[in-house]
Amino acid sequence: MQPTVILFPFLLAAGVYLLLRWVIWQPDNPGSAGTAAKHALWIGVIGWLVSSLQPAAKAGLIPVSGLSQAPSGVDLLPILAWPVLGCLAVHAIGQLSYPGPRLPRRRASLDVRRIRDFLPRKLAWTVLAVFVTAAGQIAWTASLPGFDPIPYAPQPEPSGGSTYYGGDGRVPGMDLAAPLGGALAVLAAGTFAVLALIARRRRLESLTSGDNGLLRTIAMNRLLRTVATVASGLAAIAGNHTALPDPAESTGTWASPAAALNLVVLLAMWWWAPPKLSHGLTERRARQILDPQPATKLAVSIGPAMGLAALLPLVAAAVMPGVLTGQPALFVALAAIAVLAVVAGGEVLLHRNHGTDGEPRHWPRQVVSPALIATVVAAMAILLSVLVLIAVRQAETGVPPSWPATAWTTVAAIGTAAVPVAVARRRRSIPGAVPGLDAALRAITLHRVARTLAALFAAQAGALLMSAAPGLQRFSPPGADATSVLWQIAPGAGVILAAAGVVIAVIPVRGITAKPAAKAAPAPETVP
Amino acid sequence: MSAGITVDLRSATPPYEQIRSQISSLVAVGALPPESRLPTVRSLAADLGIAAGTVARAYKELEAAGVVESRRRGGTFIASVPGGAGHGSPGAIPSEVTAAVERYVEAGRKAGLSDGLLLDLVRARLGTERTDGH
Numbered sequence: 001m002q003p004t005v006i007l008f009p010f011l012l013a014a015g016v017y018l019l020l021r022w023v024i025w026q027p028d029n030p031g032s033a034g035t036a037a038k039h040a041l042w043i044g045v046i047g048w049l050v051s052s053l054q055p056a057a058k059a060g061l062i063p064v065s066g067l068s069q070a071p072s073g074v075d076l077l078p079i080l081a082w083p084v085l086g087c088l089a090v091h092a093i094g095q096l097s098y099p100g101p102r103l104p105r106r107r108a109s110l111d112v113r114r115i116r117d118f119l120p121r122k123l124a125w126t127v128l129a130v131f132v133t134a135a136g137q138i139a140w141t142a143s144l145p146g147f148d149p150i151p152y153a154p155q156p157e158p159s160g161g162s163t164y165y166g167g168d169g170r171v172p173g174m175d176l177a178a179p180l181g182g183a184l185a186v187l188a189a190g191t192f193a194v195l196a197l198i199a200r201r202r203r204l205e206s207l208t209s210g211d212n213g214l215l216r217t218i219a220m221n222r223l224l225r226t227v228a229t230v231a232s233g234l235a236a237i238a239g240n241h242t243a244l245p246d247p248a249e250s251t252g253t254w255a256s257p258a259a260a261l262n263l264v265v266l267l268a269m270w271w272w273a274p275p276k277l278s279h280g281l282t283e284r285r286a287r288q289i290l291d292p293q294p295a296t297k298l299a300v301s302i303g304p305a306m307g308l309a310a311l312l313p314l315v316a317a318a319v320m321p322g323v324l325t326g327q328p329a330l331f332v333a334l335a336a337i338a339v340l341a342v343v344a345g346g347e348v349l350l351h352r353n354h355g356t357d358g359e360p361r362h363w364p365r366q367v368v369s370p371a372l373i374a375t376v377v378a379a380m381a382i383l384l385s386v387l388v389l390i391a392v393r394q395a396e397t398g399v400p401p402s403w404p405a406t407a408w409t410t411v412a413a414i415g416t417a418a419v420p421v422a423v424a425r426r427r428r429s430i431p432g433a434v435p436g437l438d439a440a441l442r443a444i445t446l447h448r449v450a451r452t453l454a455a456l457f458a459a460q461a462g463a464l465l466m467s468a469a470p471g472l473q474r475f476s477p478p479g480a481d482a483t484s485v486l487w488q489i490a491p492g493a494g495v496i497l498a499a500a501g502v503v504i505a506v507i508p509v510r511g512i513t514a515k516p517a518a519k520a521a522p523a524p525e526t527v528p
Numbered sequence: 529m530s531a532g533i534t535v536d537l538r539s540a541t542p543p544y545e546q547i548r549s550q551i552s553s554l555v556a557v558g559a560l561p562p563e564s565r566l567p568t569v570r571s572l573a574a575d576l577g578i579a580a581g582t583v584a585r586a587y588k589e590l591e592a593a594g595v596v597e598s599r600r601r602g603g604t605f606i607a608s609v610p611g612g613a614g615h616g617s618p619g620a621i622p623s624e625v626t627a628a629v630e631r632y633v634e635a636g637r638k639a640g641l642s643d644g645l646l647l648d649l650v651r652a653r654l655g656t657e658r659t660d661g662h
Binding site for chain 2: 108109111201202
């Protein structure tokens with residue numbers, strides 16, 4: 001073993017420690033509320049960056065091409081160790097990098113600090129559920145047999161054509177579940193240890209006891225969110241292994257519900273913002289103090305409802321097993337349709353509960369911001385390009401076409417988008433003490449519709465590439481021609497597009513809404 | 529329990545003695561009830577920014593005086609029947625003395641006097657009495 005293998009992690013840890021010390025350090029007032037908030041953010045960001053399980057995404061699969069080998073059980077250990085131990089180490093180093101007291105008169109509480117005193121309960125229960133689900137998925141994977149890869153070969157169809165059968169194989173489930181289960185156990189134990197460290201680390205003398213406690217809650221929030229995504233990633237690796245169909249009976253097209261669930265966990269954890277360290281007020285409390293108009297409150301509350309609606313396909317998949325499995329286009333479109341239905345429902349509620357007859361309707365001067373319009377157009381162009389590309393290639397190679405499902409589900413979602421737009425156009429006006437409130441609320445709805453469509457287009461393009469491109473790669477092996485490299489990177493591009501769709505879906509209204517309307521709004525919305 | 533202590537590094541009194549005396553006082557006035565757990569040596573030392581050995585010495589002296597007791601794997605707890613250090617159990621302090629202390633602290637705060645000065649006044653008074661032969 002080379003000395004650098006051992007030395008490198010320590011050098012990296014030292015670098016992270018120095019960086020975090022530099023962030024928290026202020027010669028005049030080390031550890032002030034402002035620097036502590038920045039320091040906590042840096043810990044979260046660095047911890048998140050090192051937690052990627054992407055190199056292990058195809059662990060346990062045996063590629064049919066034989067050109068690229070999936071990591072074996074032994075190879076997998078360092079690949080899993082980096083994100084699991086890395087994110088825990090970053091959070092632990094973060095706690096150790098807080099400055100000690102410097103004033104001659106030192107204060108300390110004689111309270112014994114316990115984890116439960118600072119733990120964000122709802123988040124902790126959610127993370128526990130993610131861990132239990134991940135453990136269940138890995139246990140299931142352990143019970144599954146392996147199978148060998150089968151090279152693709154055409155087989156005649158009763159209709160007269162031929163279909164290519166074959167695909168990747170997989171290792172016996174136990175070979176994959178053992179390292180994944182070990183990593184999950186280390187992650188769980190390490191999380192508990194770092195939580196204990198967060199509870200016990202030294203207090204910052206420039207903060208009040210309340211702010212010190214809040215800072216511990218913030219640190220726990222960031223740690224729990226990160227480890228939840230890692231646990232979910234481990235479950236997704238096991239889920240990919242589980243979902244892989246037997247190549248003797250399939251055409252190579254498959255989708256992994258666990259990977260979709262991983263994306264949902266990622267989104268939920270991204271959304272689960274920690275409280276803010278500012279004058280002892282949490283963001284939620286500060287928002288309550290603003291006490292916006294009732295109509296504005298309703299419009300703001302639609303944001304979380306949209307987030308829940310986006311989870312509808314998961315519920316449908318759980319209630320009706322098999323209906324959505326292998327139908328990523330339907331999955332994505334159903335989520336978009338559910339979100340659009342909630343937006344339309346919000347407009348109906350505004351109309352019924354807050355609208356006034358006889359008031360002139362105010363339409364925003366600039367309906368949707370140019371940036372969002374450009375995003376919609378670009379996403380639509382990408383989707384059309386991907387559709388054409390996949391359709392042509394599948395026709396050339398004789399692979400069963402999968403693009404029509406993407407096309408018709410997208411058209412259905414676009415049709416649904418007309419409903420909230422029409423309701424926003426025709427609903428009664430909302431009188432308010434603040435001029436421009438009515439127009440601002442309509443602009444928010446239109447922004448949400450446009451944002452959902454842009455996210456839909458990007459996610460559909462990504463889902464199509466992820467599901468169809470692996471089956472087409474065998475016709476363009478690396479180095480075959482100039483376009484072969486495009487097919488090799490297509491699944492990766494699909495992942496990026498799907499991730500872009502998720503990011504677009506949560507663009508906040510603030511700053512994107514057309515400026516004239518936003519100027520009139522009394523309390524700009526801050527939730528997605 | 530929400531009791532706190534302060535350590536003044538500029539004081540002539542050694543830090544371990546400041547810790548010992550404050551914990552003894554908190555036990556005496558009932559702010560630290562019997563069976564309540566004290567923070568670990570490392571935790572308290574980290575919060576105060578002093579060496580762990582300093583806190584360990586304070587705890588050791590408190591244990592020797594019967595104010596606290598160390599339990600294997602359990603940590604350090606206020607003794608069930610605290611004694612030593614001349615304080616007796618919390619119930620042994622007459623209520624009028626406790627009330628007088630509270631009135632003294634309240635009057636001092638109202639006058640804008642610092643905690644250190646309030647302590648110095650008491651020490652000076654006790655010192656005078658000792659010199660007078662009381």
